[in-house]
Amino acid sequence: MISQTLSDIIVMTKRNLLRYMRVPQLVVFSTIQPIMFLLLFTYVFGGAIQGGTGSYINYLLPGIIVQTVLFGAMMTGIALADDLSKGMIDRFRSLPMARSAVLAGRTISDLVRNVFVVVTMTIVGMLIGFRIEHGFFNFLGALGMTLLFGFAFSWISATIGLIVKNVETAQSAGFIWVFPLAFASSIFVRVETMSKGIRMFAEHNPITYVANTVRALSLGTPVGNNVWYALAWMFGIFIVFIPLAVRHYRKIA
Amino acid sequence: MNTSLISYIEEAKRTGMSNRDIVHALTKAGWDIHDLATIVLDHISSQDPSSSGLIIEVDNLKKSYGPVQALAGVSLFVKAGTVTALLGPNGAGKTTLIRVLTTLLKPDSGMVRVAGLDAIKDDQALRARIGLAGQYAAIDETLTGRENLELVGRLYHLSPEVSRKRADELLHQFDLVDAGNRSAKTYSGGMRRRLDLAASLVNKPALLFLDEPTTGLDPRSRLALWRIIKDLVAAGTTVLLTTQYLEEADQLADHVMVIDHGRVIEQGTTKELKNKVGGDVLEIHLDDHQHVYKAAPLIKHLGDSEPRINEEDGTVAIPVKKGSVVLIDAVRILDDAQLKISDIVLRRPTLDDVFLSLTGHRAEDIK
Structure with a gap:
């Protein structure tokens, strides 16, 4: 039974990854966009924000990779909505396969895509001056944290995709919840610089905790409690959204 | 007594006892081996849908979406080896009924037995016995025709080799050999439908559900699909199809059920129904x-x-x-x-x- 479930998940993951290979623009555009962000923020705001692009890129890159997997998470819901509207989900639900395999296959293949994107971002970052300042293994830990965060948010996105059932709606719904979270966080600037209300929100934003953790591991600044808050958030997301997504998958009318 | 024996055996199987251990335990409890064999064989043949001749039994099935009653107490029987057409306009409840029969949707109330299994409780086991080609060709456009079929085979838990072999057979049967290694994006409407139908046959189901199989097809592709369906039926597959086209029901079905407002309002052979008009x-x-x-x-x-x-x-x-x-x-x-x-x-x-x-x-x- 467990081996069949595993086999189903692997088959579904392979299918999704094959789709990314066949339609490379899916991955290319989701990589180009954050690279553009990286370049624009570094060269346009870098000077204003920290008085020199050299130090800002070290601050920014950890934030940008967190933002990238956050935006990338939207694709999980969009892809599921696409499968739903094309009747693929009906096909899968009519097969004697594990009920969790479609969702797990989806989120895992998006995790694999994130590995590719995050590594590419790091390489581009290094080309424009980013330096790993706290050792290679701490940086690996930072990337691991980023990927885990992306995986957690994929489940939120999956739930939304299954509820809205429509690619366009999944897209715009994605922007509604992703944008405020991304910008009212420490991804681009320190929360201390924000106005009071936003700052309250930003300080408790899970993305701030994740970005702070990733940044601390990368720069060698103190991690503090950020890592625990970040992990707690992700744990909470898994606990709530995995069962919620599976429930919606089972009950698709 | 017999039913409790059967449930004892089923329970024992669930706890992981081997057949040998179960027989041993039963004979030790005083059962005669011949009696045991007779009871078990009787039970198996009562489970076999072909013995009652009914492959679908539905009783007083209801399903509502909010205030809309999609199924308002549907009761029907389908005999094995026949082609039954559910005929009715859009919104009559045909698709809802198919979705319940194929385990995609849980009804609010009513009894559904399909291929000898309870479609509500034994849904996962049932999925292995039936094939479904839905209203829209459910194929992955980025994959090739062959990859689509192999994907479905793997999800039926066929080995990679068997999946490949089965894909070969189906591509051949559905005249898709040349297109098999092309991305399904390039397929025409008729080819998509054929591929979709092929995908629903990967596990060689005895019972096939077709939800509006030719909606949106040009006349030539429709005729080609009718031919394929007739061949399947000739080979012994039971088919339940929905259609809005009276001509389609007339062409394919031995038995027609007319559905309107979530109820079967009339049924019979096409000839009987025509005689009804007088x-x-x-x-x-x-x-x-x-x-x-x-x-x-x-x-x-x-x-x-x-x-x-x-x-x-x-x-x-x-x-x-x-x-x-x-x-x-x-x-x-x-x-x-x-x-x-x-x-x-x-x-x-x-x-x-x-x-x-x-x-x-x-x-x-x-x-």
Whole structure:
């Protein structure tokens, strides 16, 4: 039974990854966009924000990779909505396969895509001056944290995709919840610089905790409690959204 | 006694006891081995859908979406080895019924047994026994035809080798060998439907559900698909299909169930249903298509029900009892009114006529 479930998940993951290979623009555009962000923020705001692009890129890159997997998470819901509207989900639900395999296959293949994107971002970052300042293994830990965060948010996105059932709606719904979270966080600037209300929100934003953790591991600044808050958030997301997504998958009318 | 024995055996199997251990335990408890064998064999044949001859049994099935009652107490039986058509307009409840039968949807209440299994409790086991081709060709466009079939095979838990072999067979059977290694994006509407149908047959199901299999296809592709379905039926597959096309039901089905507003309102062979309308249909073709509106009220009193007007074809059709007498009357009346007739025929009723007289509206009218 467990081996069949595993086999189903692997088959579904392979299918999704094959789709990314066949339609490379899916991955290319989701990589180009954050690279553009990286370049624009570094060269346009870098000077204003920290008085020199050299130090800002070290601050920014950890934030940008967190933002990238956050935006990338939207694709999980969009892809599921696409499968739903094309009747693929009906096909899968009519097969004697594990009920969790479609969702797990989806989120895992998006995790694999994130590995590719995050590594590419790091390489581009290094080309424009980013330096790993706290050792290679701490940086690996930072990337691991980023990927885990992306995986957690994929489940939120999956739930939304299954509820809205429509690619366009999944897209715009994605922007509604992703944008405020991304910008009212420490991804681009320190929360201390924000106005009071936003700052309250930003300080408790899970993305701030994740970005702070990733940044601390990368720069060698103190991690503090950020890592625990970040992990707690992700744990909470898994606990709530995995069962919620599976429930919606089972009950698709 | 026998049912408790069976449930004891089933429970023992669930806890992981081997067959040998179960037999040992039962004989130790005083059961005679011959009695045991007889009871178990009887049980197996009662489980075999072909022994009762019924592959689908549905009783008082209900399903509502908010205030809308999609299924308002459907009861039906389908015999193994037959082709049954569920005929009805859009929104009649056909698709909802198919979704319940194929485990995609849980009903609010009612009994559903399909292929000898409870479609609500044994849903996962049932999925391995049936095939479904839904209303939209459910194929992955980025994959090739072959990859689509292999994907489905792997999800039926066939080994990679068996999946590949099965994909080969199906591509051959559905005339997709040349297109098999091309991305499904490049397929025509007819090829998509064929691939979709092929995917529903990967596990060689004894029972196949087809939800509007030819909707949106051009006439040539429709004929090709009909041929394939007829071949499947000839090879012993039981088919339950839904359609809005009366011609399709007429072509494919031994048995037709007319569904309207979530209920089976009539059923029988196509011949029986046509006889229900009784008599013949008088069909008048008018030279000037606009004249249909003038002609209809004039001949209304000749028929058993309202005349049916089709302006596009310039025809008025009306069910009649004494065909030949009425024919002459109609010609005389229309001649007096100076409405030029290009053709007038008495014909046996079609399923369209049946539907009209059963529901008061035409099958294609409601959208």
